[in-house]
Amino acid sequence: MEKVLELKNIWVKFNNNIVLENVNLEVNKADFLGIVGPNGGGKTTLLKVILGFIKPAKGEVRFLGEKREKNLKYFGYVPQYNNFDRQFPISVWEVLVTGRLGQLGMFKQFTHRDKNIVLDALMKVGMLEAKDKSIGKLSGGQIQRVLIARALVMEPKILILDEPTANIDADMENKIYELLLELNSEIPIILVSHDKKVISSYVNRVVHLDRKISDYKEKIAMPSIL
Amino acid sequence: MEVLQYEFMRNALTAGILASIACGIVGTFVVVKRIVFISGGISHSAYGGIGLGYYFGFNPMLGAVLFSLMTAMTIGLVSKKPGQREDTLIGVMWAIGMAIGVVFIQITPGYTADLFSYLFGSILAVPTTDITLMFILDILIMVVVFIFFREFTAICFDEEFAALISYPKKLYLLLLCLVALTVVTLIRVVGIILVIAMITIPAGISAQFTESIKKMMFMSVLLGTIFTTLGLVLSYKFDIASGAAIILVSGVCYIFSLGIKYVNTCRKNNNFHLGKG
Numbered sequence: 017m018e019k020v021l022e023l024k025n026i027w028v029k030f031n032n033n034i035v036l037e038n039v040n041l042e043v044n045k046a047d048f049l050g051i052v053g054p055n056g057g058g059k060t061t062l063l064k065v066i067l068g069f070i071k072p073a074k075g076e077v078r079f080l081g082e083k084r085e086k087n088l089k090y091f092g093y094v095p096q097y098n099n100f101d102r103q104f105p106i107s108v109w110e111v112l113v114t115g116r117l118g119q120l121g122m123f124k125q126f127t128h129r130d131k132n133i134v135l136d137a138l139m140k141v142g143m144l145e146a147k148d149k150s151i152g153k154l155s156g157g158q159i160q161r162v163l164i165a166r167a168l169v170m171e172p173k174i175l176i177l178d179e180p181t182a183n184i185d186a187d188m189e190n191k192i193y194e195l196l197l198e199l200n201s202e203i204p205i206i207l208v209s210h211d212k213k214v215i216s217s218y219v220n221r222v223v224h225l226d227r228k229i230s231d232y233k234e235k236i237a238m239p240s241i242l
Numbered sequence: 243m244e245v246l247q248y249e250f251m252r253n254a255l256t257a258g259i260l261a262s263i264a265c266g267i268v269g270t271f272v273v274v275k276r277i278v279f280i281s282g283g284i285s286h287s288a289y290g291g292i293g294l295g296y297y298f299g300f301n302p303m304l305g306a307v308l309f310s311l312m313t314a315m316t317i318g319l320v321s322k323k324p325g326q327r328e329d330t331l332i333g334v335m336w337a338i339g340m341a342i343g344v345v346f347i348q349i350t351p352g353y354t355a356d357l358f359s360y361l362f363g364s365i366l367a368v369p370t371t372d373i374t375l376m377f378i379l380d381i382l383i384m385v386v387v388f389i390f391f392r393e394f395t396a397i398c399f400d401e402e403f404a405a406l407i408s409y410p411k412k413l414y415l416l417l418l419c420l421v422a423l424t425v426v427t428l429i430r431v432v433g434i435i436l437v438i439a440m441i442t443i444p445a446g447i448s449a450q451f452t453e454s455i456k457k458m459m460f461m462s463v464l465l466g467t468i469f470t471t472l473g474l475v476l477s478y479k480f481d482i483a484s485g486a487a488i489i490l491v492s493g494v495c496y497i498f499s500l501g502i503k504y505v506n507t508c509r510k511n512n513n514f515h516l517g518k519g
Contacts (some may be wrong), residue, residue, distance in 0.1 A: 067357070067402075067405075069402060070244065088405070088406045089407050101274075104398075104399055105449065105453045105454055106399055107453070107454065110455075111399065113390065114399060114400070114407070116397035117393060117404075118407030150453035170406075226435065
């Protein structure tokens, strides 16, 4: 099994409060990993450590056997959609263009190939018709799909999602998970959620995070209950 | 139109247009990124540079360039450090810059005649050297924004995500430096105290009527030009400070635009309820 992401002995402290304590985690190529745990248990913090937004007090993150810094542009990150300024004057297309910037480089032109990648991503998430709409006119579920598309145009080698289905209706939720399952045939996915039930019916591995990481036992027990 | 025969009048019109270009382009980023308070801090701190210019006998505008750039860099570099409060830092820089200006102007011997013009603008008395400086700054701002437009859009929309794909810290600093240069182009037109209004009002009005950054920029430049020209006329006719005249015109239009927006929204909602939307 090919190891993609590796976290070794990660410690994070905020003002002497320990938020993450000696977290070790490996993500393999075929993984669809769910991270569950209580609010304030450090789920989002862990994602931010993985993405390099937060520097751990101790520990190391390695990606494809290398230091992560060189490969940040391959981290397809899908943040919580409700953190966005809905009034921001930007269209769906323009949001996706920002996702291509890492691959474009600073002065390069937006080529035909880039255009096709953006179109392809929009098609995958079913938002092609809305490409010229401004994000202020979209529903929560639609913004979520645009953010997934933005991660896809990065041609990511891993997909990282923070609560992708919070405040989204059940129908859309299923669609998003179906899409993720499809994407998982090519790249590993890490998904953070407080919703244990939904998560465990789609992902192939779950860990529980409450300052420390532990295996999620309930998952094994669940089929017998159902 | 015969007033245009006078050089000071032509200079005033040119200054208004040059200032509008800078504040339309950069003001758009300031408004959508919600860093209006930062632009206020940068502009007020420029007063320190003006005081320095007076005391040591160089062009106060160059002092303003120096101080506003320094403040922009300090706010950009220090505020993102963990444990720092950005707005506190801005307030401190804002006040220190003003205080330095006050001290240096006080210890400068002789009467500092056009001090008032730096504080409240004096569009009718812009010297040709300052027009040249404004022109150079405008070109610089336009070139930088043209090159980094997509990057600036990305960091304004989602700074965290931008960290994965580009160099957001350096680009953010660059953006703040553009704000600093914009402040300098505006000092002669509306004065330090009112710069913040000129950066935000045209972009603030445009933001209500367009959903694209580029359109917002064009509209803001246009509005800025209208406001400065109208303000100039009022300033000339009634002999009042140009800064105050321009801001009053802009402010009234802003309030008016809120009204239009409100009526539009109500109408849309009504149509929606009646099944027409």
